[in-house]
Amino acid sequence: MKVAVLDIQGKETGRTVELSDGVFGIEPSNHAIYLDVKQYLAHQRQGTHKSKERAEIVGSTRKIKKQKGTGTARAGSIKSPVFRGGGRIFGPTPRDYNQKLNKSQKRLARKSALSQKGKDNAIVVVEDFSFETPKTKAYADVLKSLGLADKKSLVVLGGLNKNVYLSSRNYRGSEVVTNSELSTYKIVNANTIVLTEAAVEGIESNLNK
Known part of the structure; x- marks a missing residue:
C-alpha cells in the first residue's frame, strides 16, 4: 500500500512510502485485538485494594454484654462485622491482575489494529521532524496543518525526540510515542495514526520478525 509523504505543513513532498502488506494489509483479527487490549487495561490496575477483616481489627476481645436477658441478639466481640468499626465480610484483598x-x-494484534486503520x-505519513525548543504551539500547528486539530491522534516517532514529546504533553487529545512503545490499545484508542518515515521502518522491522 503506497501512501504519500507529507511535510509538517500538510503539503505533499512528492515522495511516497510503501507500507508493508504483512503489517498494514493483513485481514484484521478482532479477537487478537480484544485479547491485547484486555491485557493492557488489566495491567493498568494496581491491585492494592484492601479492607480489614475481623481478625485484623484492633479492639477489645471481652464479651461486650451478657449472653441472655438483654432482649437483643447475642454479641461476643466488638470486632464483629455487624457493628460499626468492625471487620468487613469478604472484602477486597490485594491481587495481581x-x-x-x-x-x-500480541504481534498479530498490533498488525491487525494497524491494518484496520x-x-x-x-494513517498519515509525514517526514521526520523536530523542534528547536519544546513548544506546545508548534506541535498544535503541525496537527492543525494535517487537519487533526479536533481529532484524537497518535503520533509515532522513529526514536526518542525530547522536544517533540515535551511539546505534546499539554496538548489534549494527542499523544506521542516511539515505534517501540506502540501498543494495540494506543492504536485502537486514536482516530488517526501519524507515522514519521523513520517510524514506518521501525514498526515494520519490529513486527516482521
Missing part, C-alpha cells in the same frame, strides 16, 4: 499473552498473539484511511 497481570494476564499472559504470547508474543506472536489502513482500511479506514486513518
